[in-house]
Amino acid sequence: MRRRTLAFTFAALALLCGIASASAEDFGTAAEARSMIQRAITALKANEADALAAFKDQGNEQFHFHDLYVFCINMPDGKFTAQFDPALIGTDVRKLKLGNDDYGQRIFATLAEAPEAVIMSVGYNALRPGTTSGPVPKVSFVARVGRQGCGVGYYR
Numbered sequence: 001m002r003r004r005t006l007a008f009t010f011a012a013l014a015l016l017c018g019i020a021s022a023s024a025e026d027f028g029t030a031a032e033a034r035s036m037i038q039r040a041i042t043a044l045k046a047n048e049a050d051a052l053a054a055f056k057d058q059g060n061e062q063f064h065f066h067d068l069y070v071f072c073i074n075m076p077d078g079k080f081t082a083q084f085d086p087a088l089i090g091t092d093v094r095k096l097k098l099g100n101d102d103y104g105q106r107i108f109a110t111l112a113e114a115p116e117a118v119i120m121s122v123g124y125n126a127l128r129p130g131t132t133s134g135p136v137p138k139v140s141f142v143a144r145v146g147r148q149g150c151g152v153g154y155y156r
Contacts, residue, residue: 002096002152003134014144015022025106026065026066026067027066027067027155028065028066028068028154028155029154032065032066032068032137033068033083033139033140033153033154034141034150034152035117035120035143036062036063036065036068036070036152037070037076037141037142037143037150037151037152038119039062039063040070040152041117041119041145041150042054042152043055043063043144044108044134044145044146044150045093045117046144047129048146048147048148050084051148052072052082055069055070055071055072055150056082056083056086056089058084062154064145067097067128067129067155068152068153068154069084069155070150070152071083071084071150071151071152072147072149072150072151073093073108073111073122073148073150074148074149075111075112075144075147075148075149076147078090078092078093078094078108079091079092079093080093081148082128082150084129092104092127093107094108095106098124098125098127098135099128099135101124101125103122103124103126104144106122106124107122107124107140107142107149107151108149110122110142111142111143111144111149111151112144112149113144114144115144115148116141116144116145116146117143117144117145118144119139119141119142120142120143120144121139121140121141121142122139122140122142123138123139123149124137124138124140125136125137125138126138126153126155128155136154136155137152137155138153138154138155139154139155139156140152140153141153142153151155
């Protein structure tokens, strides 16, 4: 009887660990976000119009993977040119805020100061898409290529 209970306990533990790791796999890592922004820089350098079209294509796994995606901002006017949420395209990133945190201003300022094609990071709190919990820490790797300032953010 003890062996049966012990076996059941181990089976339940294995199942719970499997469920936890499966849900953790739904979230992108810092390394995956950095790799994605590097691919975005390469794509922008090759052809800006094609790159922006690829960034907007949610079926393109090079630029959309788990909760990672490329967003881009037209630097002259601060408006989104690519974003996971199509409703944000054309809106000014500098107006994004959560509570008293004007994180959109920080993202734009970091991009404005960034040397061409150099990856920098910006930390802030954001709501994780698809969840109802409060804001969680997020870091976006950002880079400027020509007129576009782009980034990929991951949740910590």
